[in-house]
Amino acid sequence: MTDKSTTQSAPELSQPHQAGDSTTFAGGQVSYLAPMPLPTGQPTQDYAHAVGEVNDIYLSFGVGLPTVSGWQEPINLFMTGWAFLLVLSPLIAGTVIMMVGGGVSGFGEAAQAVFKEGARLGVPIMSLMVVIIAYSIYSHHRKYERVIPTRFNRQRREVCFVLEGQKEPLFVPWESLSAWVVEAQGVTQYGVQRQYAMGVGFHHTDSGENYTQEFVCGGLPLAIANWEAIRAYMDYEVHSLKEIQDPLDLQGPDDPPHEGLHTFYNARARMRRRYREGEVGKWYVAGWYAYHLFTLWTLPFHLTEWETARVKRIQKHEIPDEIKAWSQPLPAEQWAQPSAELQRQRERLAILREQYPQHSVFSLFTKARGTDELMVPKRKGKKGKKAKTG
16 A cells, blocks of 8 residues: 655655755654665564565554454453443542542442442443444454555565555565655643654656655654564565564464464463563563453454454455566576665675764765775684694
């Protein structure tokens, strides 16, 4: 999926940029990670779960697979609502009455009255919440029907975009693709809030339009790590979805490459192992069980399995023949290779990273573009002994 740039933070891709450049806008900054996709040094983690498929030929990006948290969060919200109406509110009301002189009998009467009122109000409130959650899930699934994910083909070193609502693919050379992270802040009634995002895109010369994809991230390092997962795949440094989406190692070697019931059992086994080895205490174990009981134990994991199967059926919609042909494997001798300029900048970057370990990734990228000679750091080693003669 690729959309025209319409947001205030969207970069002006018609202007030439390279890794290390930055531009500002009202309330924020856009820092470029590509063109010239250099290693960032960050972990290769798809925190946004924007990657949906990884194989030996291409990585699909833009529409990831469902996650367990996508079900745990609404279930947690639903259960918290009932707990507040039927447990917490009666306890608070009864305690207040008892403290002002109502005694134990006053506590019971107040708690009972508030409980009945909570039960009466809870049915329509919780029903509305279920409708809202169901509509959100339905709208999210509609996206899978409308969108053909972006594909990164590492054998061809090209990226295939399909604009939303269209079938005609657009192919962009990998080294010319723009990638960036956005840092923005604004003042609200709750104070200063910071937002981060990672984006990729290109300038379409024929139409004069910029086409971009952006994903909100939890912080600047996480945004860079999301890009690094794609770059590492294109440079044959990672080869599976597990490597970029399973930092807690909750998927066994024979498990499917998505979250589901196996994730629960692996997480429970990991928690028990950590308790046996003394890494966590009894309170951690109690909290783990309490949270999963509150979110209805394995129900979110079963729902994730069901949703993943449904999404995969939806994604089997007809892919244009041109993309199918482009996605076929190539003989190894036909695989595209990094350009000489990219190789030169990589070598400079490795030296610079050793010389200036405290510099930011963007500062190092800018220095790597230079043409001045660099002093190669001397490596310490053991002195060889002279051979005895005579």
